[in-house]
């Protein structure tokens with residue numbers, strides 16, 4: 837079973853099932869597993885507050901959506917970041933919460 841590791845939440849591991857018919861985004865998987873993650877626009881691809889730094893496994897994510905490409909060009913996300921409400925994982929990935937997107941009340945380990 838593939839997994840998402842959140843490096844700055846104490847290497848927290850979330851296992852998920854691949855579903856080719858209705859693939860889930862990283863954000864949807866995190867929410868299914870009760871992980872608090874900022875998503876100010878409700879996962880509609882309008883705010884970038886859900887972005888993550890991709891530590892490893894970029895090749896295990898589907899290609900950037902048009903929304904992500906637009907925000908990349910606009911400088912709202914960097915080359916090493918993906919929007920969790922857009923990015924669909926296909927294998928193991930390791931991500932972290934960017935400093936400015938950390939939620940109050942959540943313990944981060946770096």
Ligand code: FES
Pocket residue numbers: 874875876877878879880881882883884885886887919920921922
């Ligand atoms: S939650 Fe707003 S862009 Fe992802």
